Amino acid sequence: MAKQEITCDDILKELRAKQYRPVYYLMGEEPYYIDLIADYITDNILTETEKEFNLTVVYGADVDIATVINAAKRYPMMSEHQVVVVKEAQNIRNMEELSYYLQKPLLSTILVICHKHGVLDRRKKLAAEIEKTGVLFESKKVKDAQLPAFITSYMKRKGIDVEPKATAMLADFVGADLSRLTGELEKLIITLPKGHTRVTPEQIEKNIGISKDYNNFELRSALVEKDVLKANKIIKYFEENPKTNPIQMTLSLLFGFFSNLMLAYYAPEKSEQGIANMLGLRTPWQAKDYLAAMRRYNGVKTMQIIGEIRYADAKSKGVGNPSLSDGDILRELVFKILH
Known part of the structure; x- marks a missing residue:
């Protein structure tokens, strides 16, 4: 043993x-x-x-x-x-x-x-x-899928609750740099109004600088729901605010999501718990988006999407791309995902 x-x-x-x-x-x-x-x-x-x-x-x-x-x-x-x-x-x-x-x-x-x-x-x-x-x-490095549980656990020790959407916004925006992440969490604790013990998306937007409506979490949600209008509104916002929404971060998060979605198809049990076990998620709640996406994207389409994200990543670094802006690359990618 x-x-x-x-x-x-x-x-x-x-x-x-x-x-x-x-x-x-x-x-x-x-x-x-x-x-x-x-x-x-x-x-x-x-x-x-x-x-x-x-x-x-x-x-x-x-x-x-x-x-x-x-x-x-x-x-x-x-x-x-x-x-x-x-x-x-x-x-x-x-x-x-x-x-x-x-x-x-x-x-x-x-x-x-x-x-x-x-x-x-x-x-x-x-x-x-x-x-x-x-x-x-x-x-060891914490995996992206483990970040929401890390955030929830860290804040719980401080006597603070974090709404699930706020947790996802933070995990997507900051990523797996735990020193930076805990710094942002401490900033949130300090800026909470007196007597408040719950962090909301509005507080994330106000104090961390992430829009509660236009962020990578909401883009992923729009793609899962195949909401074309919402996805394009978010891309337009990203294009107008490139410093807070760099394309490399967006592509990395999309690649992680669709790679996990591909793995989810191989889960022996296609339930929230079964997919959470397959992907190493800490809570079944985190599997909801994957179940929703499986209803809208089949395995072949998911493989095509992963290829398109790789291609977009190469173009964002100048490979085979003489003129497209980051916004154009993302818009083209989202069109290919949704259609």
């Missing part, structure tokens, strides 16, 4: 219970969770007075592994622990030499290594040493 990977929530739960490990190796493509764990350790394990002598923060570009090991071998001053944080650890060469320290780590040291935009080779000795002694955590 495969070993279950430790999650960010698992680590934070241990830390809040004051269960500390000698080393935390935080790696992966998603910086948000790496920063979340490292910041919690930096902010909460030591008191402000203890930090003066017992908190060391270094950067991988400025140190070698010997310097890191020497810092980890120091004993704390007037404190139970010392914390050593290595940021941008992906820049350190000979990281495998850390395994010598891990054979007998100093239990009073909490060593936090932040290795962003890459991972350790789990087959190597160092990975095994880390897992034996401490925590080896991989921070």
